[in-house]
Amino acid sequence: MRIDSPAALERYCEEVKEKKAKYPYRVSVCGGTGCQAFNCLEVYEALVESIKENDLEEEVELKLTGCHGFCEMGPLMYFQPMGTFYAKVDPKDVNDIVVATILQEGEVEKYLYRDPVSGEKIHHREEIPFYKKQVRLLLGINHLIRPQVIDDYLALDGYKALAKVLFEMTPEEVIEAVERAGLRGRGGAGFPTARKWRICREAPSPDGIKYIICNADEGDPGAYMDRSLLEGNPHAVIEGMAIGAYAIGACEGYVYVRHEYPLALRNLLVALDQAREMNLLGKDIMGSGFDFDIKVAVGGGAFVCGEETALIASIEGKRGMPRPRPPYPAVKGLWGRPTNINNVETWENVPLIIRMGPEKFAEIGTENSKGTKIFSLVGKINNTGLVEVPMGITLREIIYDIGGGIPGNKAFKAVQTGGPSGGCIPAEHLDIQVDFESLQGIGSMMGSGGMIVMDENTCMVDIAKYFMKFLCEESCGKCVPCRVGTKRMLEILTKICDGEGTPEDLEALEVLAADIKAASLCALGGTAPNPVLTTLRYFRHEYEEHIYNKKCPAGVCPALITIKIDPEKCNGCGACAKVCPVNAISGEKKQPHVVDPELCIRCKVCMDRCRQEAIYAE
Amino acid sequence: MKSVSITIDGKAVEVPADYTILQAAREAGISIPTLCHDERLEPFGACRVCVVKVEGARALLPACATPVSEGMRIWTDLEEVRRARRTVIELLLSDHPNDCMVCERSGSCELQDLAYEYGVREPRFQGERHTYEVLDDNPLIERDYNKCIVCGRCVRICREVQGVGVYDFINRGFDAIPGTPYGRSLPETPCEFCGQCVSTCPTGALVSIPYKGKGRAWQVTKVRTTCPYCGCGCQVDLHVRDGKVVGASSPVMVGPGQGNLCVKGRYGYEFIHHPDRLTRPMVRKGGELVEVSWDEALDEVAGRLKEIMEENGPDSVAFLCSARCTNEENYLLQKLARAVVGTNNVDHCARL
Structure with missing residues (x-):
């Protein structure tokens, strides 16, 4: 079916909606990469089987979709219109679930979500605290969309924003709409999107060609917002890019996606083909006379290729190394032409703004940061997952209300935002409003949306070392401060963790941090010292403990801890001695055991094993 | 080209709008150190020793790669600038063999000059140093990557000027280094041994084997x-x-x-x-080549030419000149042929 006018699109969307309206029920299984790791595909197969067996094929619309967000609880099943939500579903019980929920209009209590705080079972998804406080403008439709089925997107009025833009708005009006919405880049720096578009639109091109790029080279450890968006709703990215291309005057777009995202890549390629077939992409889109097509470039996995100039070099077939700016890509980018780069989440916000209206969009958020932001909430947190929250929400709300707090009643120590380029935020700042400026104000940054929660058992020097190691390995090696400076910082941090740190090392860290920040070529180096600087600022005492007292207060750094067994608590079960890989634990049966510190390699396997919690690190 | 007004270290200057800060500063007589810069190459902005403070910019900017703009206020000698440069030099020296005593490039080494200027004897930051095998897989170019500062000048001159592209960066981060495809020896690459890479190398990482050990810059x-x-x-x-x-x-x-x-x-x-x-003219006498004076040799040639011409006419003689001669020399040779001998039999080795 080729769409050759907005009216044809309208008709087609209505037809699809009518088809869907025939089903009284809908069951959606999350098929995101996270849930696939939990075997959700088997759950879906069992579901298909069960629907067939129970002769419900005419009654139930089945969907294997993109990420539902609650990754901690996968595999997930969501029944509508009842709103019943099942977590950690075992494929063998799927038929019971179908029978109970649809045929008997009840529920299977065992798989209902249980609130870890109150212990109560929760029936409806929207009542689960994890979902309750979120504003899921982008992720909220994932459970309705099979990523490889364009009709699912069209049933939600997909591509109508593009039709509206192409037939009712001038390019300048589109840019103004994005400006009024107050959209800022979701890739990390928060640059105003409309301003970027306008610079690119006004930049002269030697032959009139301009490009737009979707940056899907998400690389922060623990971050997977863009992957889930691209996996779950690729058409929204395509629609957003087409709107942007029209506004900027670009004829060709690229999606730069890392090869570690095979599902996102597959879904995107299928979506592109479908959009082309329906004339929603390509020559003379919907009969508007506007030509635009999208190519896909697959990245080789270098973190630095998320930096825009390195990304462009990579698309051009060169080594992914950043170059100095100016000139900015908006003026001189891909193959020397004006190029506009936004990340996946930014592009997905574009059709949303057109659809809901810029004013309405701008009602969400704070004075200078509008709309929602998706975070991947990971680390020492009860509800691991993807959360979409309005700008301006506090860190405390995200971590405690949505995230359900820290597991095992441990104390919160810090949260790392902004990935390796961000900073560790301590408890004293938990009530800060999350927006671009406030996070920068406390030494961190919004970044692309990674949020790693740390508890009392996390050593902040060790964490700084971890991020520095990541950046040191991911440095492209072009500029000296980043290439050699991050290596020297890592060496100093390693020395401190090994108990060989000196007071001069702290000074050297500070000198290096300041100069690497000031003199590096790109943002990777320019922000690389942030984890060290923020941990030094908020957790300096931990560094000092390592250096002066040769102690790791969190009991993490192997060189500075001793593993001990509390004779009061030890019941002599011998489990620890059995798992010890170096036979460092001995003791008579039913008598308190002891650890030989000479043999012990501080792997802590015994600690995990002990049911009496008798083993501790000191 | 339109010009722009900027100030460098408080000094107002007017320069063409397509200038970089480095070009503007040099024209104004203000020196800014560089390492990865070579006028023959496109700006690269990698070494960061040319960083300067531009008012309003978040971080320091590389003078070599930053274009000037109207009203730009640039500071090249602030404490923060010197401090960052010094740290960069120290970082480079922390992974550089301290063997200037025997280095071919001592006295013409850009890194040595900077260490001297900034008074760096021992870098504050110590740590792992690379140890690479010295590569002398050919008779002309020796590569000692222990001395490489990864400025990329060899990579760029080979690609940008020569159009050959023997080198590119290999490995990442601290281990990044210029290298050949699959670590092949230079004779196994399309290398033409022009030595342009040697000519641009700021340190002793690339040296010309034929000239090695025969004299340093001041000698x-x-x-x-x-x-x-x-x-x-x-x-x-x-x-x-x-x-x-x-x-x-x-x-x-x-x-x-x-x-x-x-x-x-x-x-x-x-x-x-x-x-x-051959350093003296020689004439064959009785089947043997014998050293003679220039006068005797020239007389011999002139006499024989005359004899041949008298016997067979001027067109019995031909003149062959060489691409190795200058235009002026080639001009004189054809003048000799046409005006003195009277023949148009003039040709050139490049046509053979």
Whole structure:
């Protein structure tokens, strides 16, 4: 079916909606990469089987979709219109679930979500605290969309924003709409999107060609917002890019996606083909006379290729190394032409703004940061997952209300935002409003949306070392401060963790941090010292403990801890001695055991094993 | 080109709008150190020793790669600027062998000059140093990556100027280094051994084997000449020590070659002091070549030419000139043929 006018699109969307309206029920299984790791595909197969067996094929619309967000609880099943939500579903019980929920209009209590705080079972998804406080403008439709089925997107009025833009708005009006919405880049720096578009639109091109790029080279450890968006709703990215291309005057777009995202890549390629077939992409889109097509470039996995100039070099077939700016890509980018780069989440916000209206969009958020932001909430947190929250929400709300707090009643120590380029935020700042400026104000940054929660058992020097190691390995090696400076910082941090740190090392860290920040070529180096600087600022005492007292207060750094067994608590079960890989634990049966510190390699396997919690690190 | 007004260290200057900060500063007589910069190459912005403070910019900016703009206020000698540069130099030296005593480039090493200027004896930051095998897989170019500062000048000159692209960066982060595809030896690559990479290397990482150990910068006198190998007229500085040519280079941005040389211009000088080289005219007498004076030799040639011409006419003689001669020499030769001998039989080796 080729769409050759907005009216044809309208008709087609209505037809699809009518088809869907025939089903009284809908069951959606999350098929995101996270849930696939939990075997959700088997759950879906069992579901298909069960629907067939129970002769419900005419009654139930089945969907294997993109990420539902609650990754901690996968595999997930969501029944509508009842709103019943099942977590950690075992494929063998799927038929019971179908029978109970649809045929008997009840529920299977065992798989209902249980609130870890109150212990109560929760029936409806929207009542689960994890979902309750979120504003899921982008992720909220994932459970309705099979990523490889364009009709699912069209049933939600997909591509109508593009039709509206192409037939009712001038390019300048589109840019103004994005400006009024107050959209800022979701890739990390928060640059105003409309301003970027306008610079690119006004930049002269030697032959009139301009490009737009979707940056899907998400690389922060623990971050997977863009992957889930691209996996779950690729058409929204395509629609957003087409709107942007029209506004900027670009004829060709690229999606730069890392090869570690095979599902996102597959879904995107299928979506592109479908959009082309329906004339929603390509020559003379919907009969508007506007030509635009999208190519896909697959990245080789270098973190630095998320930096825009390195990304462009990579698309051009060169080594992914950043170059100095100016000139900015908006003026001189891909193959020397004006190029506009936004990340996946930014592009997905574009059709949303057109659809809901810029004013309405701008009602969400704070004075200078509008709309929602998706975070991947990971680390020492009860509800691991993807959360979409309005700008301006506090860190405390995200971590405690949505995230359900820290597991095992441990104390919160810090949260790392902004990935390796961000900073560790301590408890004293938990009530800060999350927006671009406030996070920068406390030494961190919004970044692309990674949020790693740390508890009392996390050593902040060790964490700084971890991020520095990541950046040191991911440095492209072009500029000296980043290439050699991050290596020297890592060496100093390693020395401190090994108990060989000196007071001069702290000074050297500070000198290096300041100069690497000031003199590096790109943002990777320019922000690389942030984890060290923020941990030094908020957790300096931990560094000092390592250096002066040769102690790791969190009991993490192997060189500075001793593993001990509390004779009061030890019941002599011998489990620890059995798992010890170096036979460092001995003791008579039913008598308190002891650890030989000479043999012990501080792997802590015994600690995990002990049911009496008798083993501790000191 | 339209011009813009900027200030550098408080000094107001007007420069063309397409200038970089570095160009503007140099024109204003303000020196900014560089390492990865070579006027023959596109700006790269990698070494960061040319960083300057531009008012309003978040971080320090590389003077070599930052274009000037109207009203720009630039500071090149602030404490924060000098401090960042010093740290960069120290970081480079923390992974550089401290063996200037025996280094070929001592005295003409850009890193050594910077260490001297910034007074860095021992870098504050110590740590792992690379140890690479010295590569001398060919008779002309030695590569000692222990001394490499990864400025990328070799990579870029080979690609941008030579259009060959023997090198690119390999590995990442601290281990990034220029290298050949699959670590092949230079003879296994398309390398033409022009030695341009050697000419741009700021340290002793790349050196010319034929000239190695024969004299350092202060021990040689540079004698400017025109390369005799072809008619391009590239300017060559012959490095002369004790009356012997011990090296050759080309002055950057001077003459038709703009500082670039080919394999012959850079390495083809062994003949000068070769024992087989003819240094006096010789004439065959009774089947034996005998050394004679220039007068006798020229008389012999003129006499024989005259004889042949009288016997068979001027067109029985032909003149063959050479691409190795200058335009002026070739001009004189054809003048001799046409005006003195009276023949148009003039040809050139390049047509053979």
